[in-house]
Amino acid sequence: MERKRLPISRCPSCNYQFDSATALENPDAKPKPGDLSICLNCGEWLTFADDLTVRLLESKEFQALPHHIRKRLDFGRTLIRRQPWFGTLGRKDKK
Numbered sequence: 001m002e003r004k005r006l007p008i009s010r011c012p013s014c015n016y017q018f019d020s021a022t023a024l025e026n027p028d029a030k031p032k033p034g035d036l037s038i039c040l041n042c043g044e045w046l047t048f049a050d051d052l053t054v055r056l057l058e059s060k061e062f063q064a065l066p067h068h069i070r071k072r073l074d075f076g077r078t079l080i081r082r083q084p085w086f087g088t089l090g091r092k093d094k095k
């Protein structure tokens, strides 16, 4: 998997800063506006804006997604929240 460089962005939920993304299934994919993402730090569901920074995926947007996509987002969030790094990435108090 190759990380794709992006403009510096912050998760609106946990403030985790990042400048890359990894596509799980298509290593050559590069995010485009409207694509979905999950914060690696907190598992929040995100979507790419026109400038390829991210914003929170609104509840109504989530509900409008096909069932199989909602299930995958939910699965991704669950996996991230089970990881030992959950909520600790980018914390200033972490040395």
Ligand SMILES: [Zn+2]
Pocket (backbone or CB within 6 Å): 011, 012, 013, 014, 015, 016, 039, 040, 041, 042, 043, 044
């Ligand atoms: Zn986050």
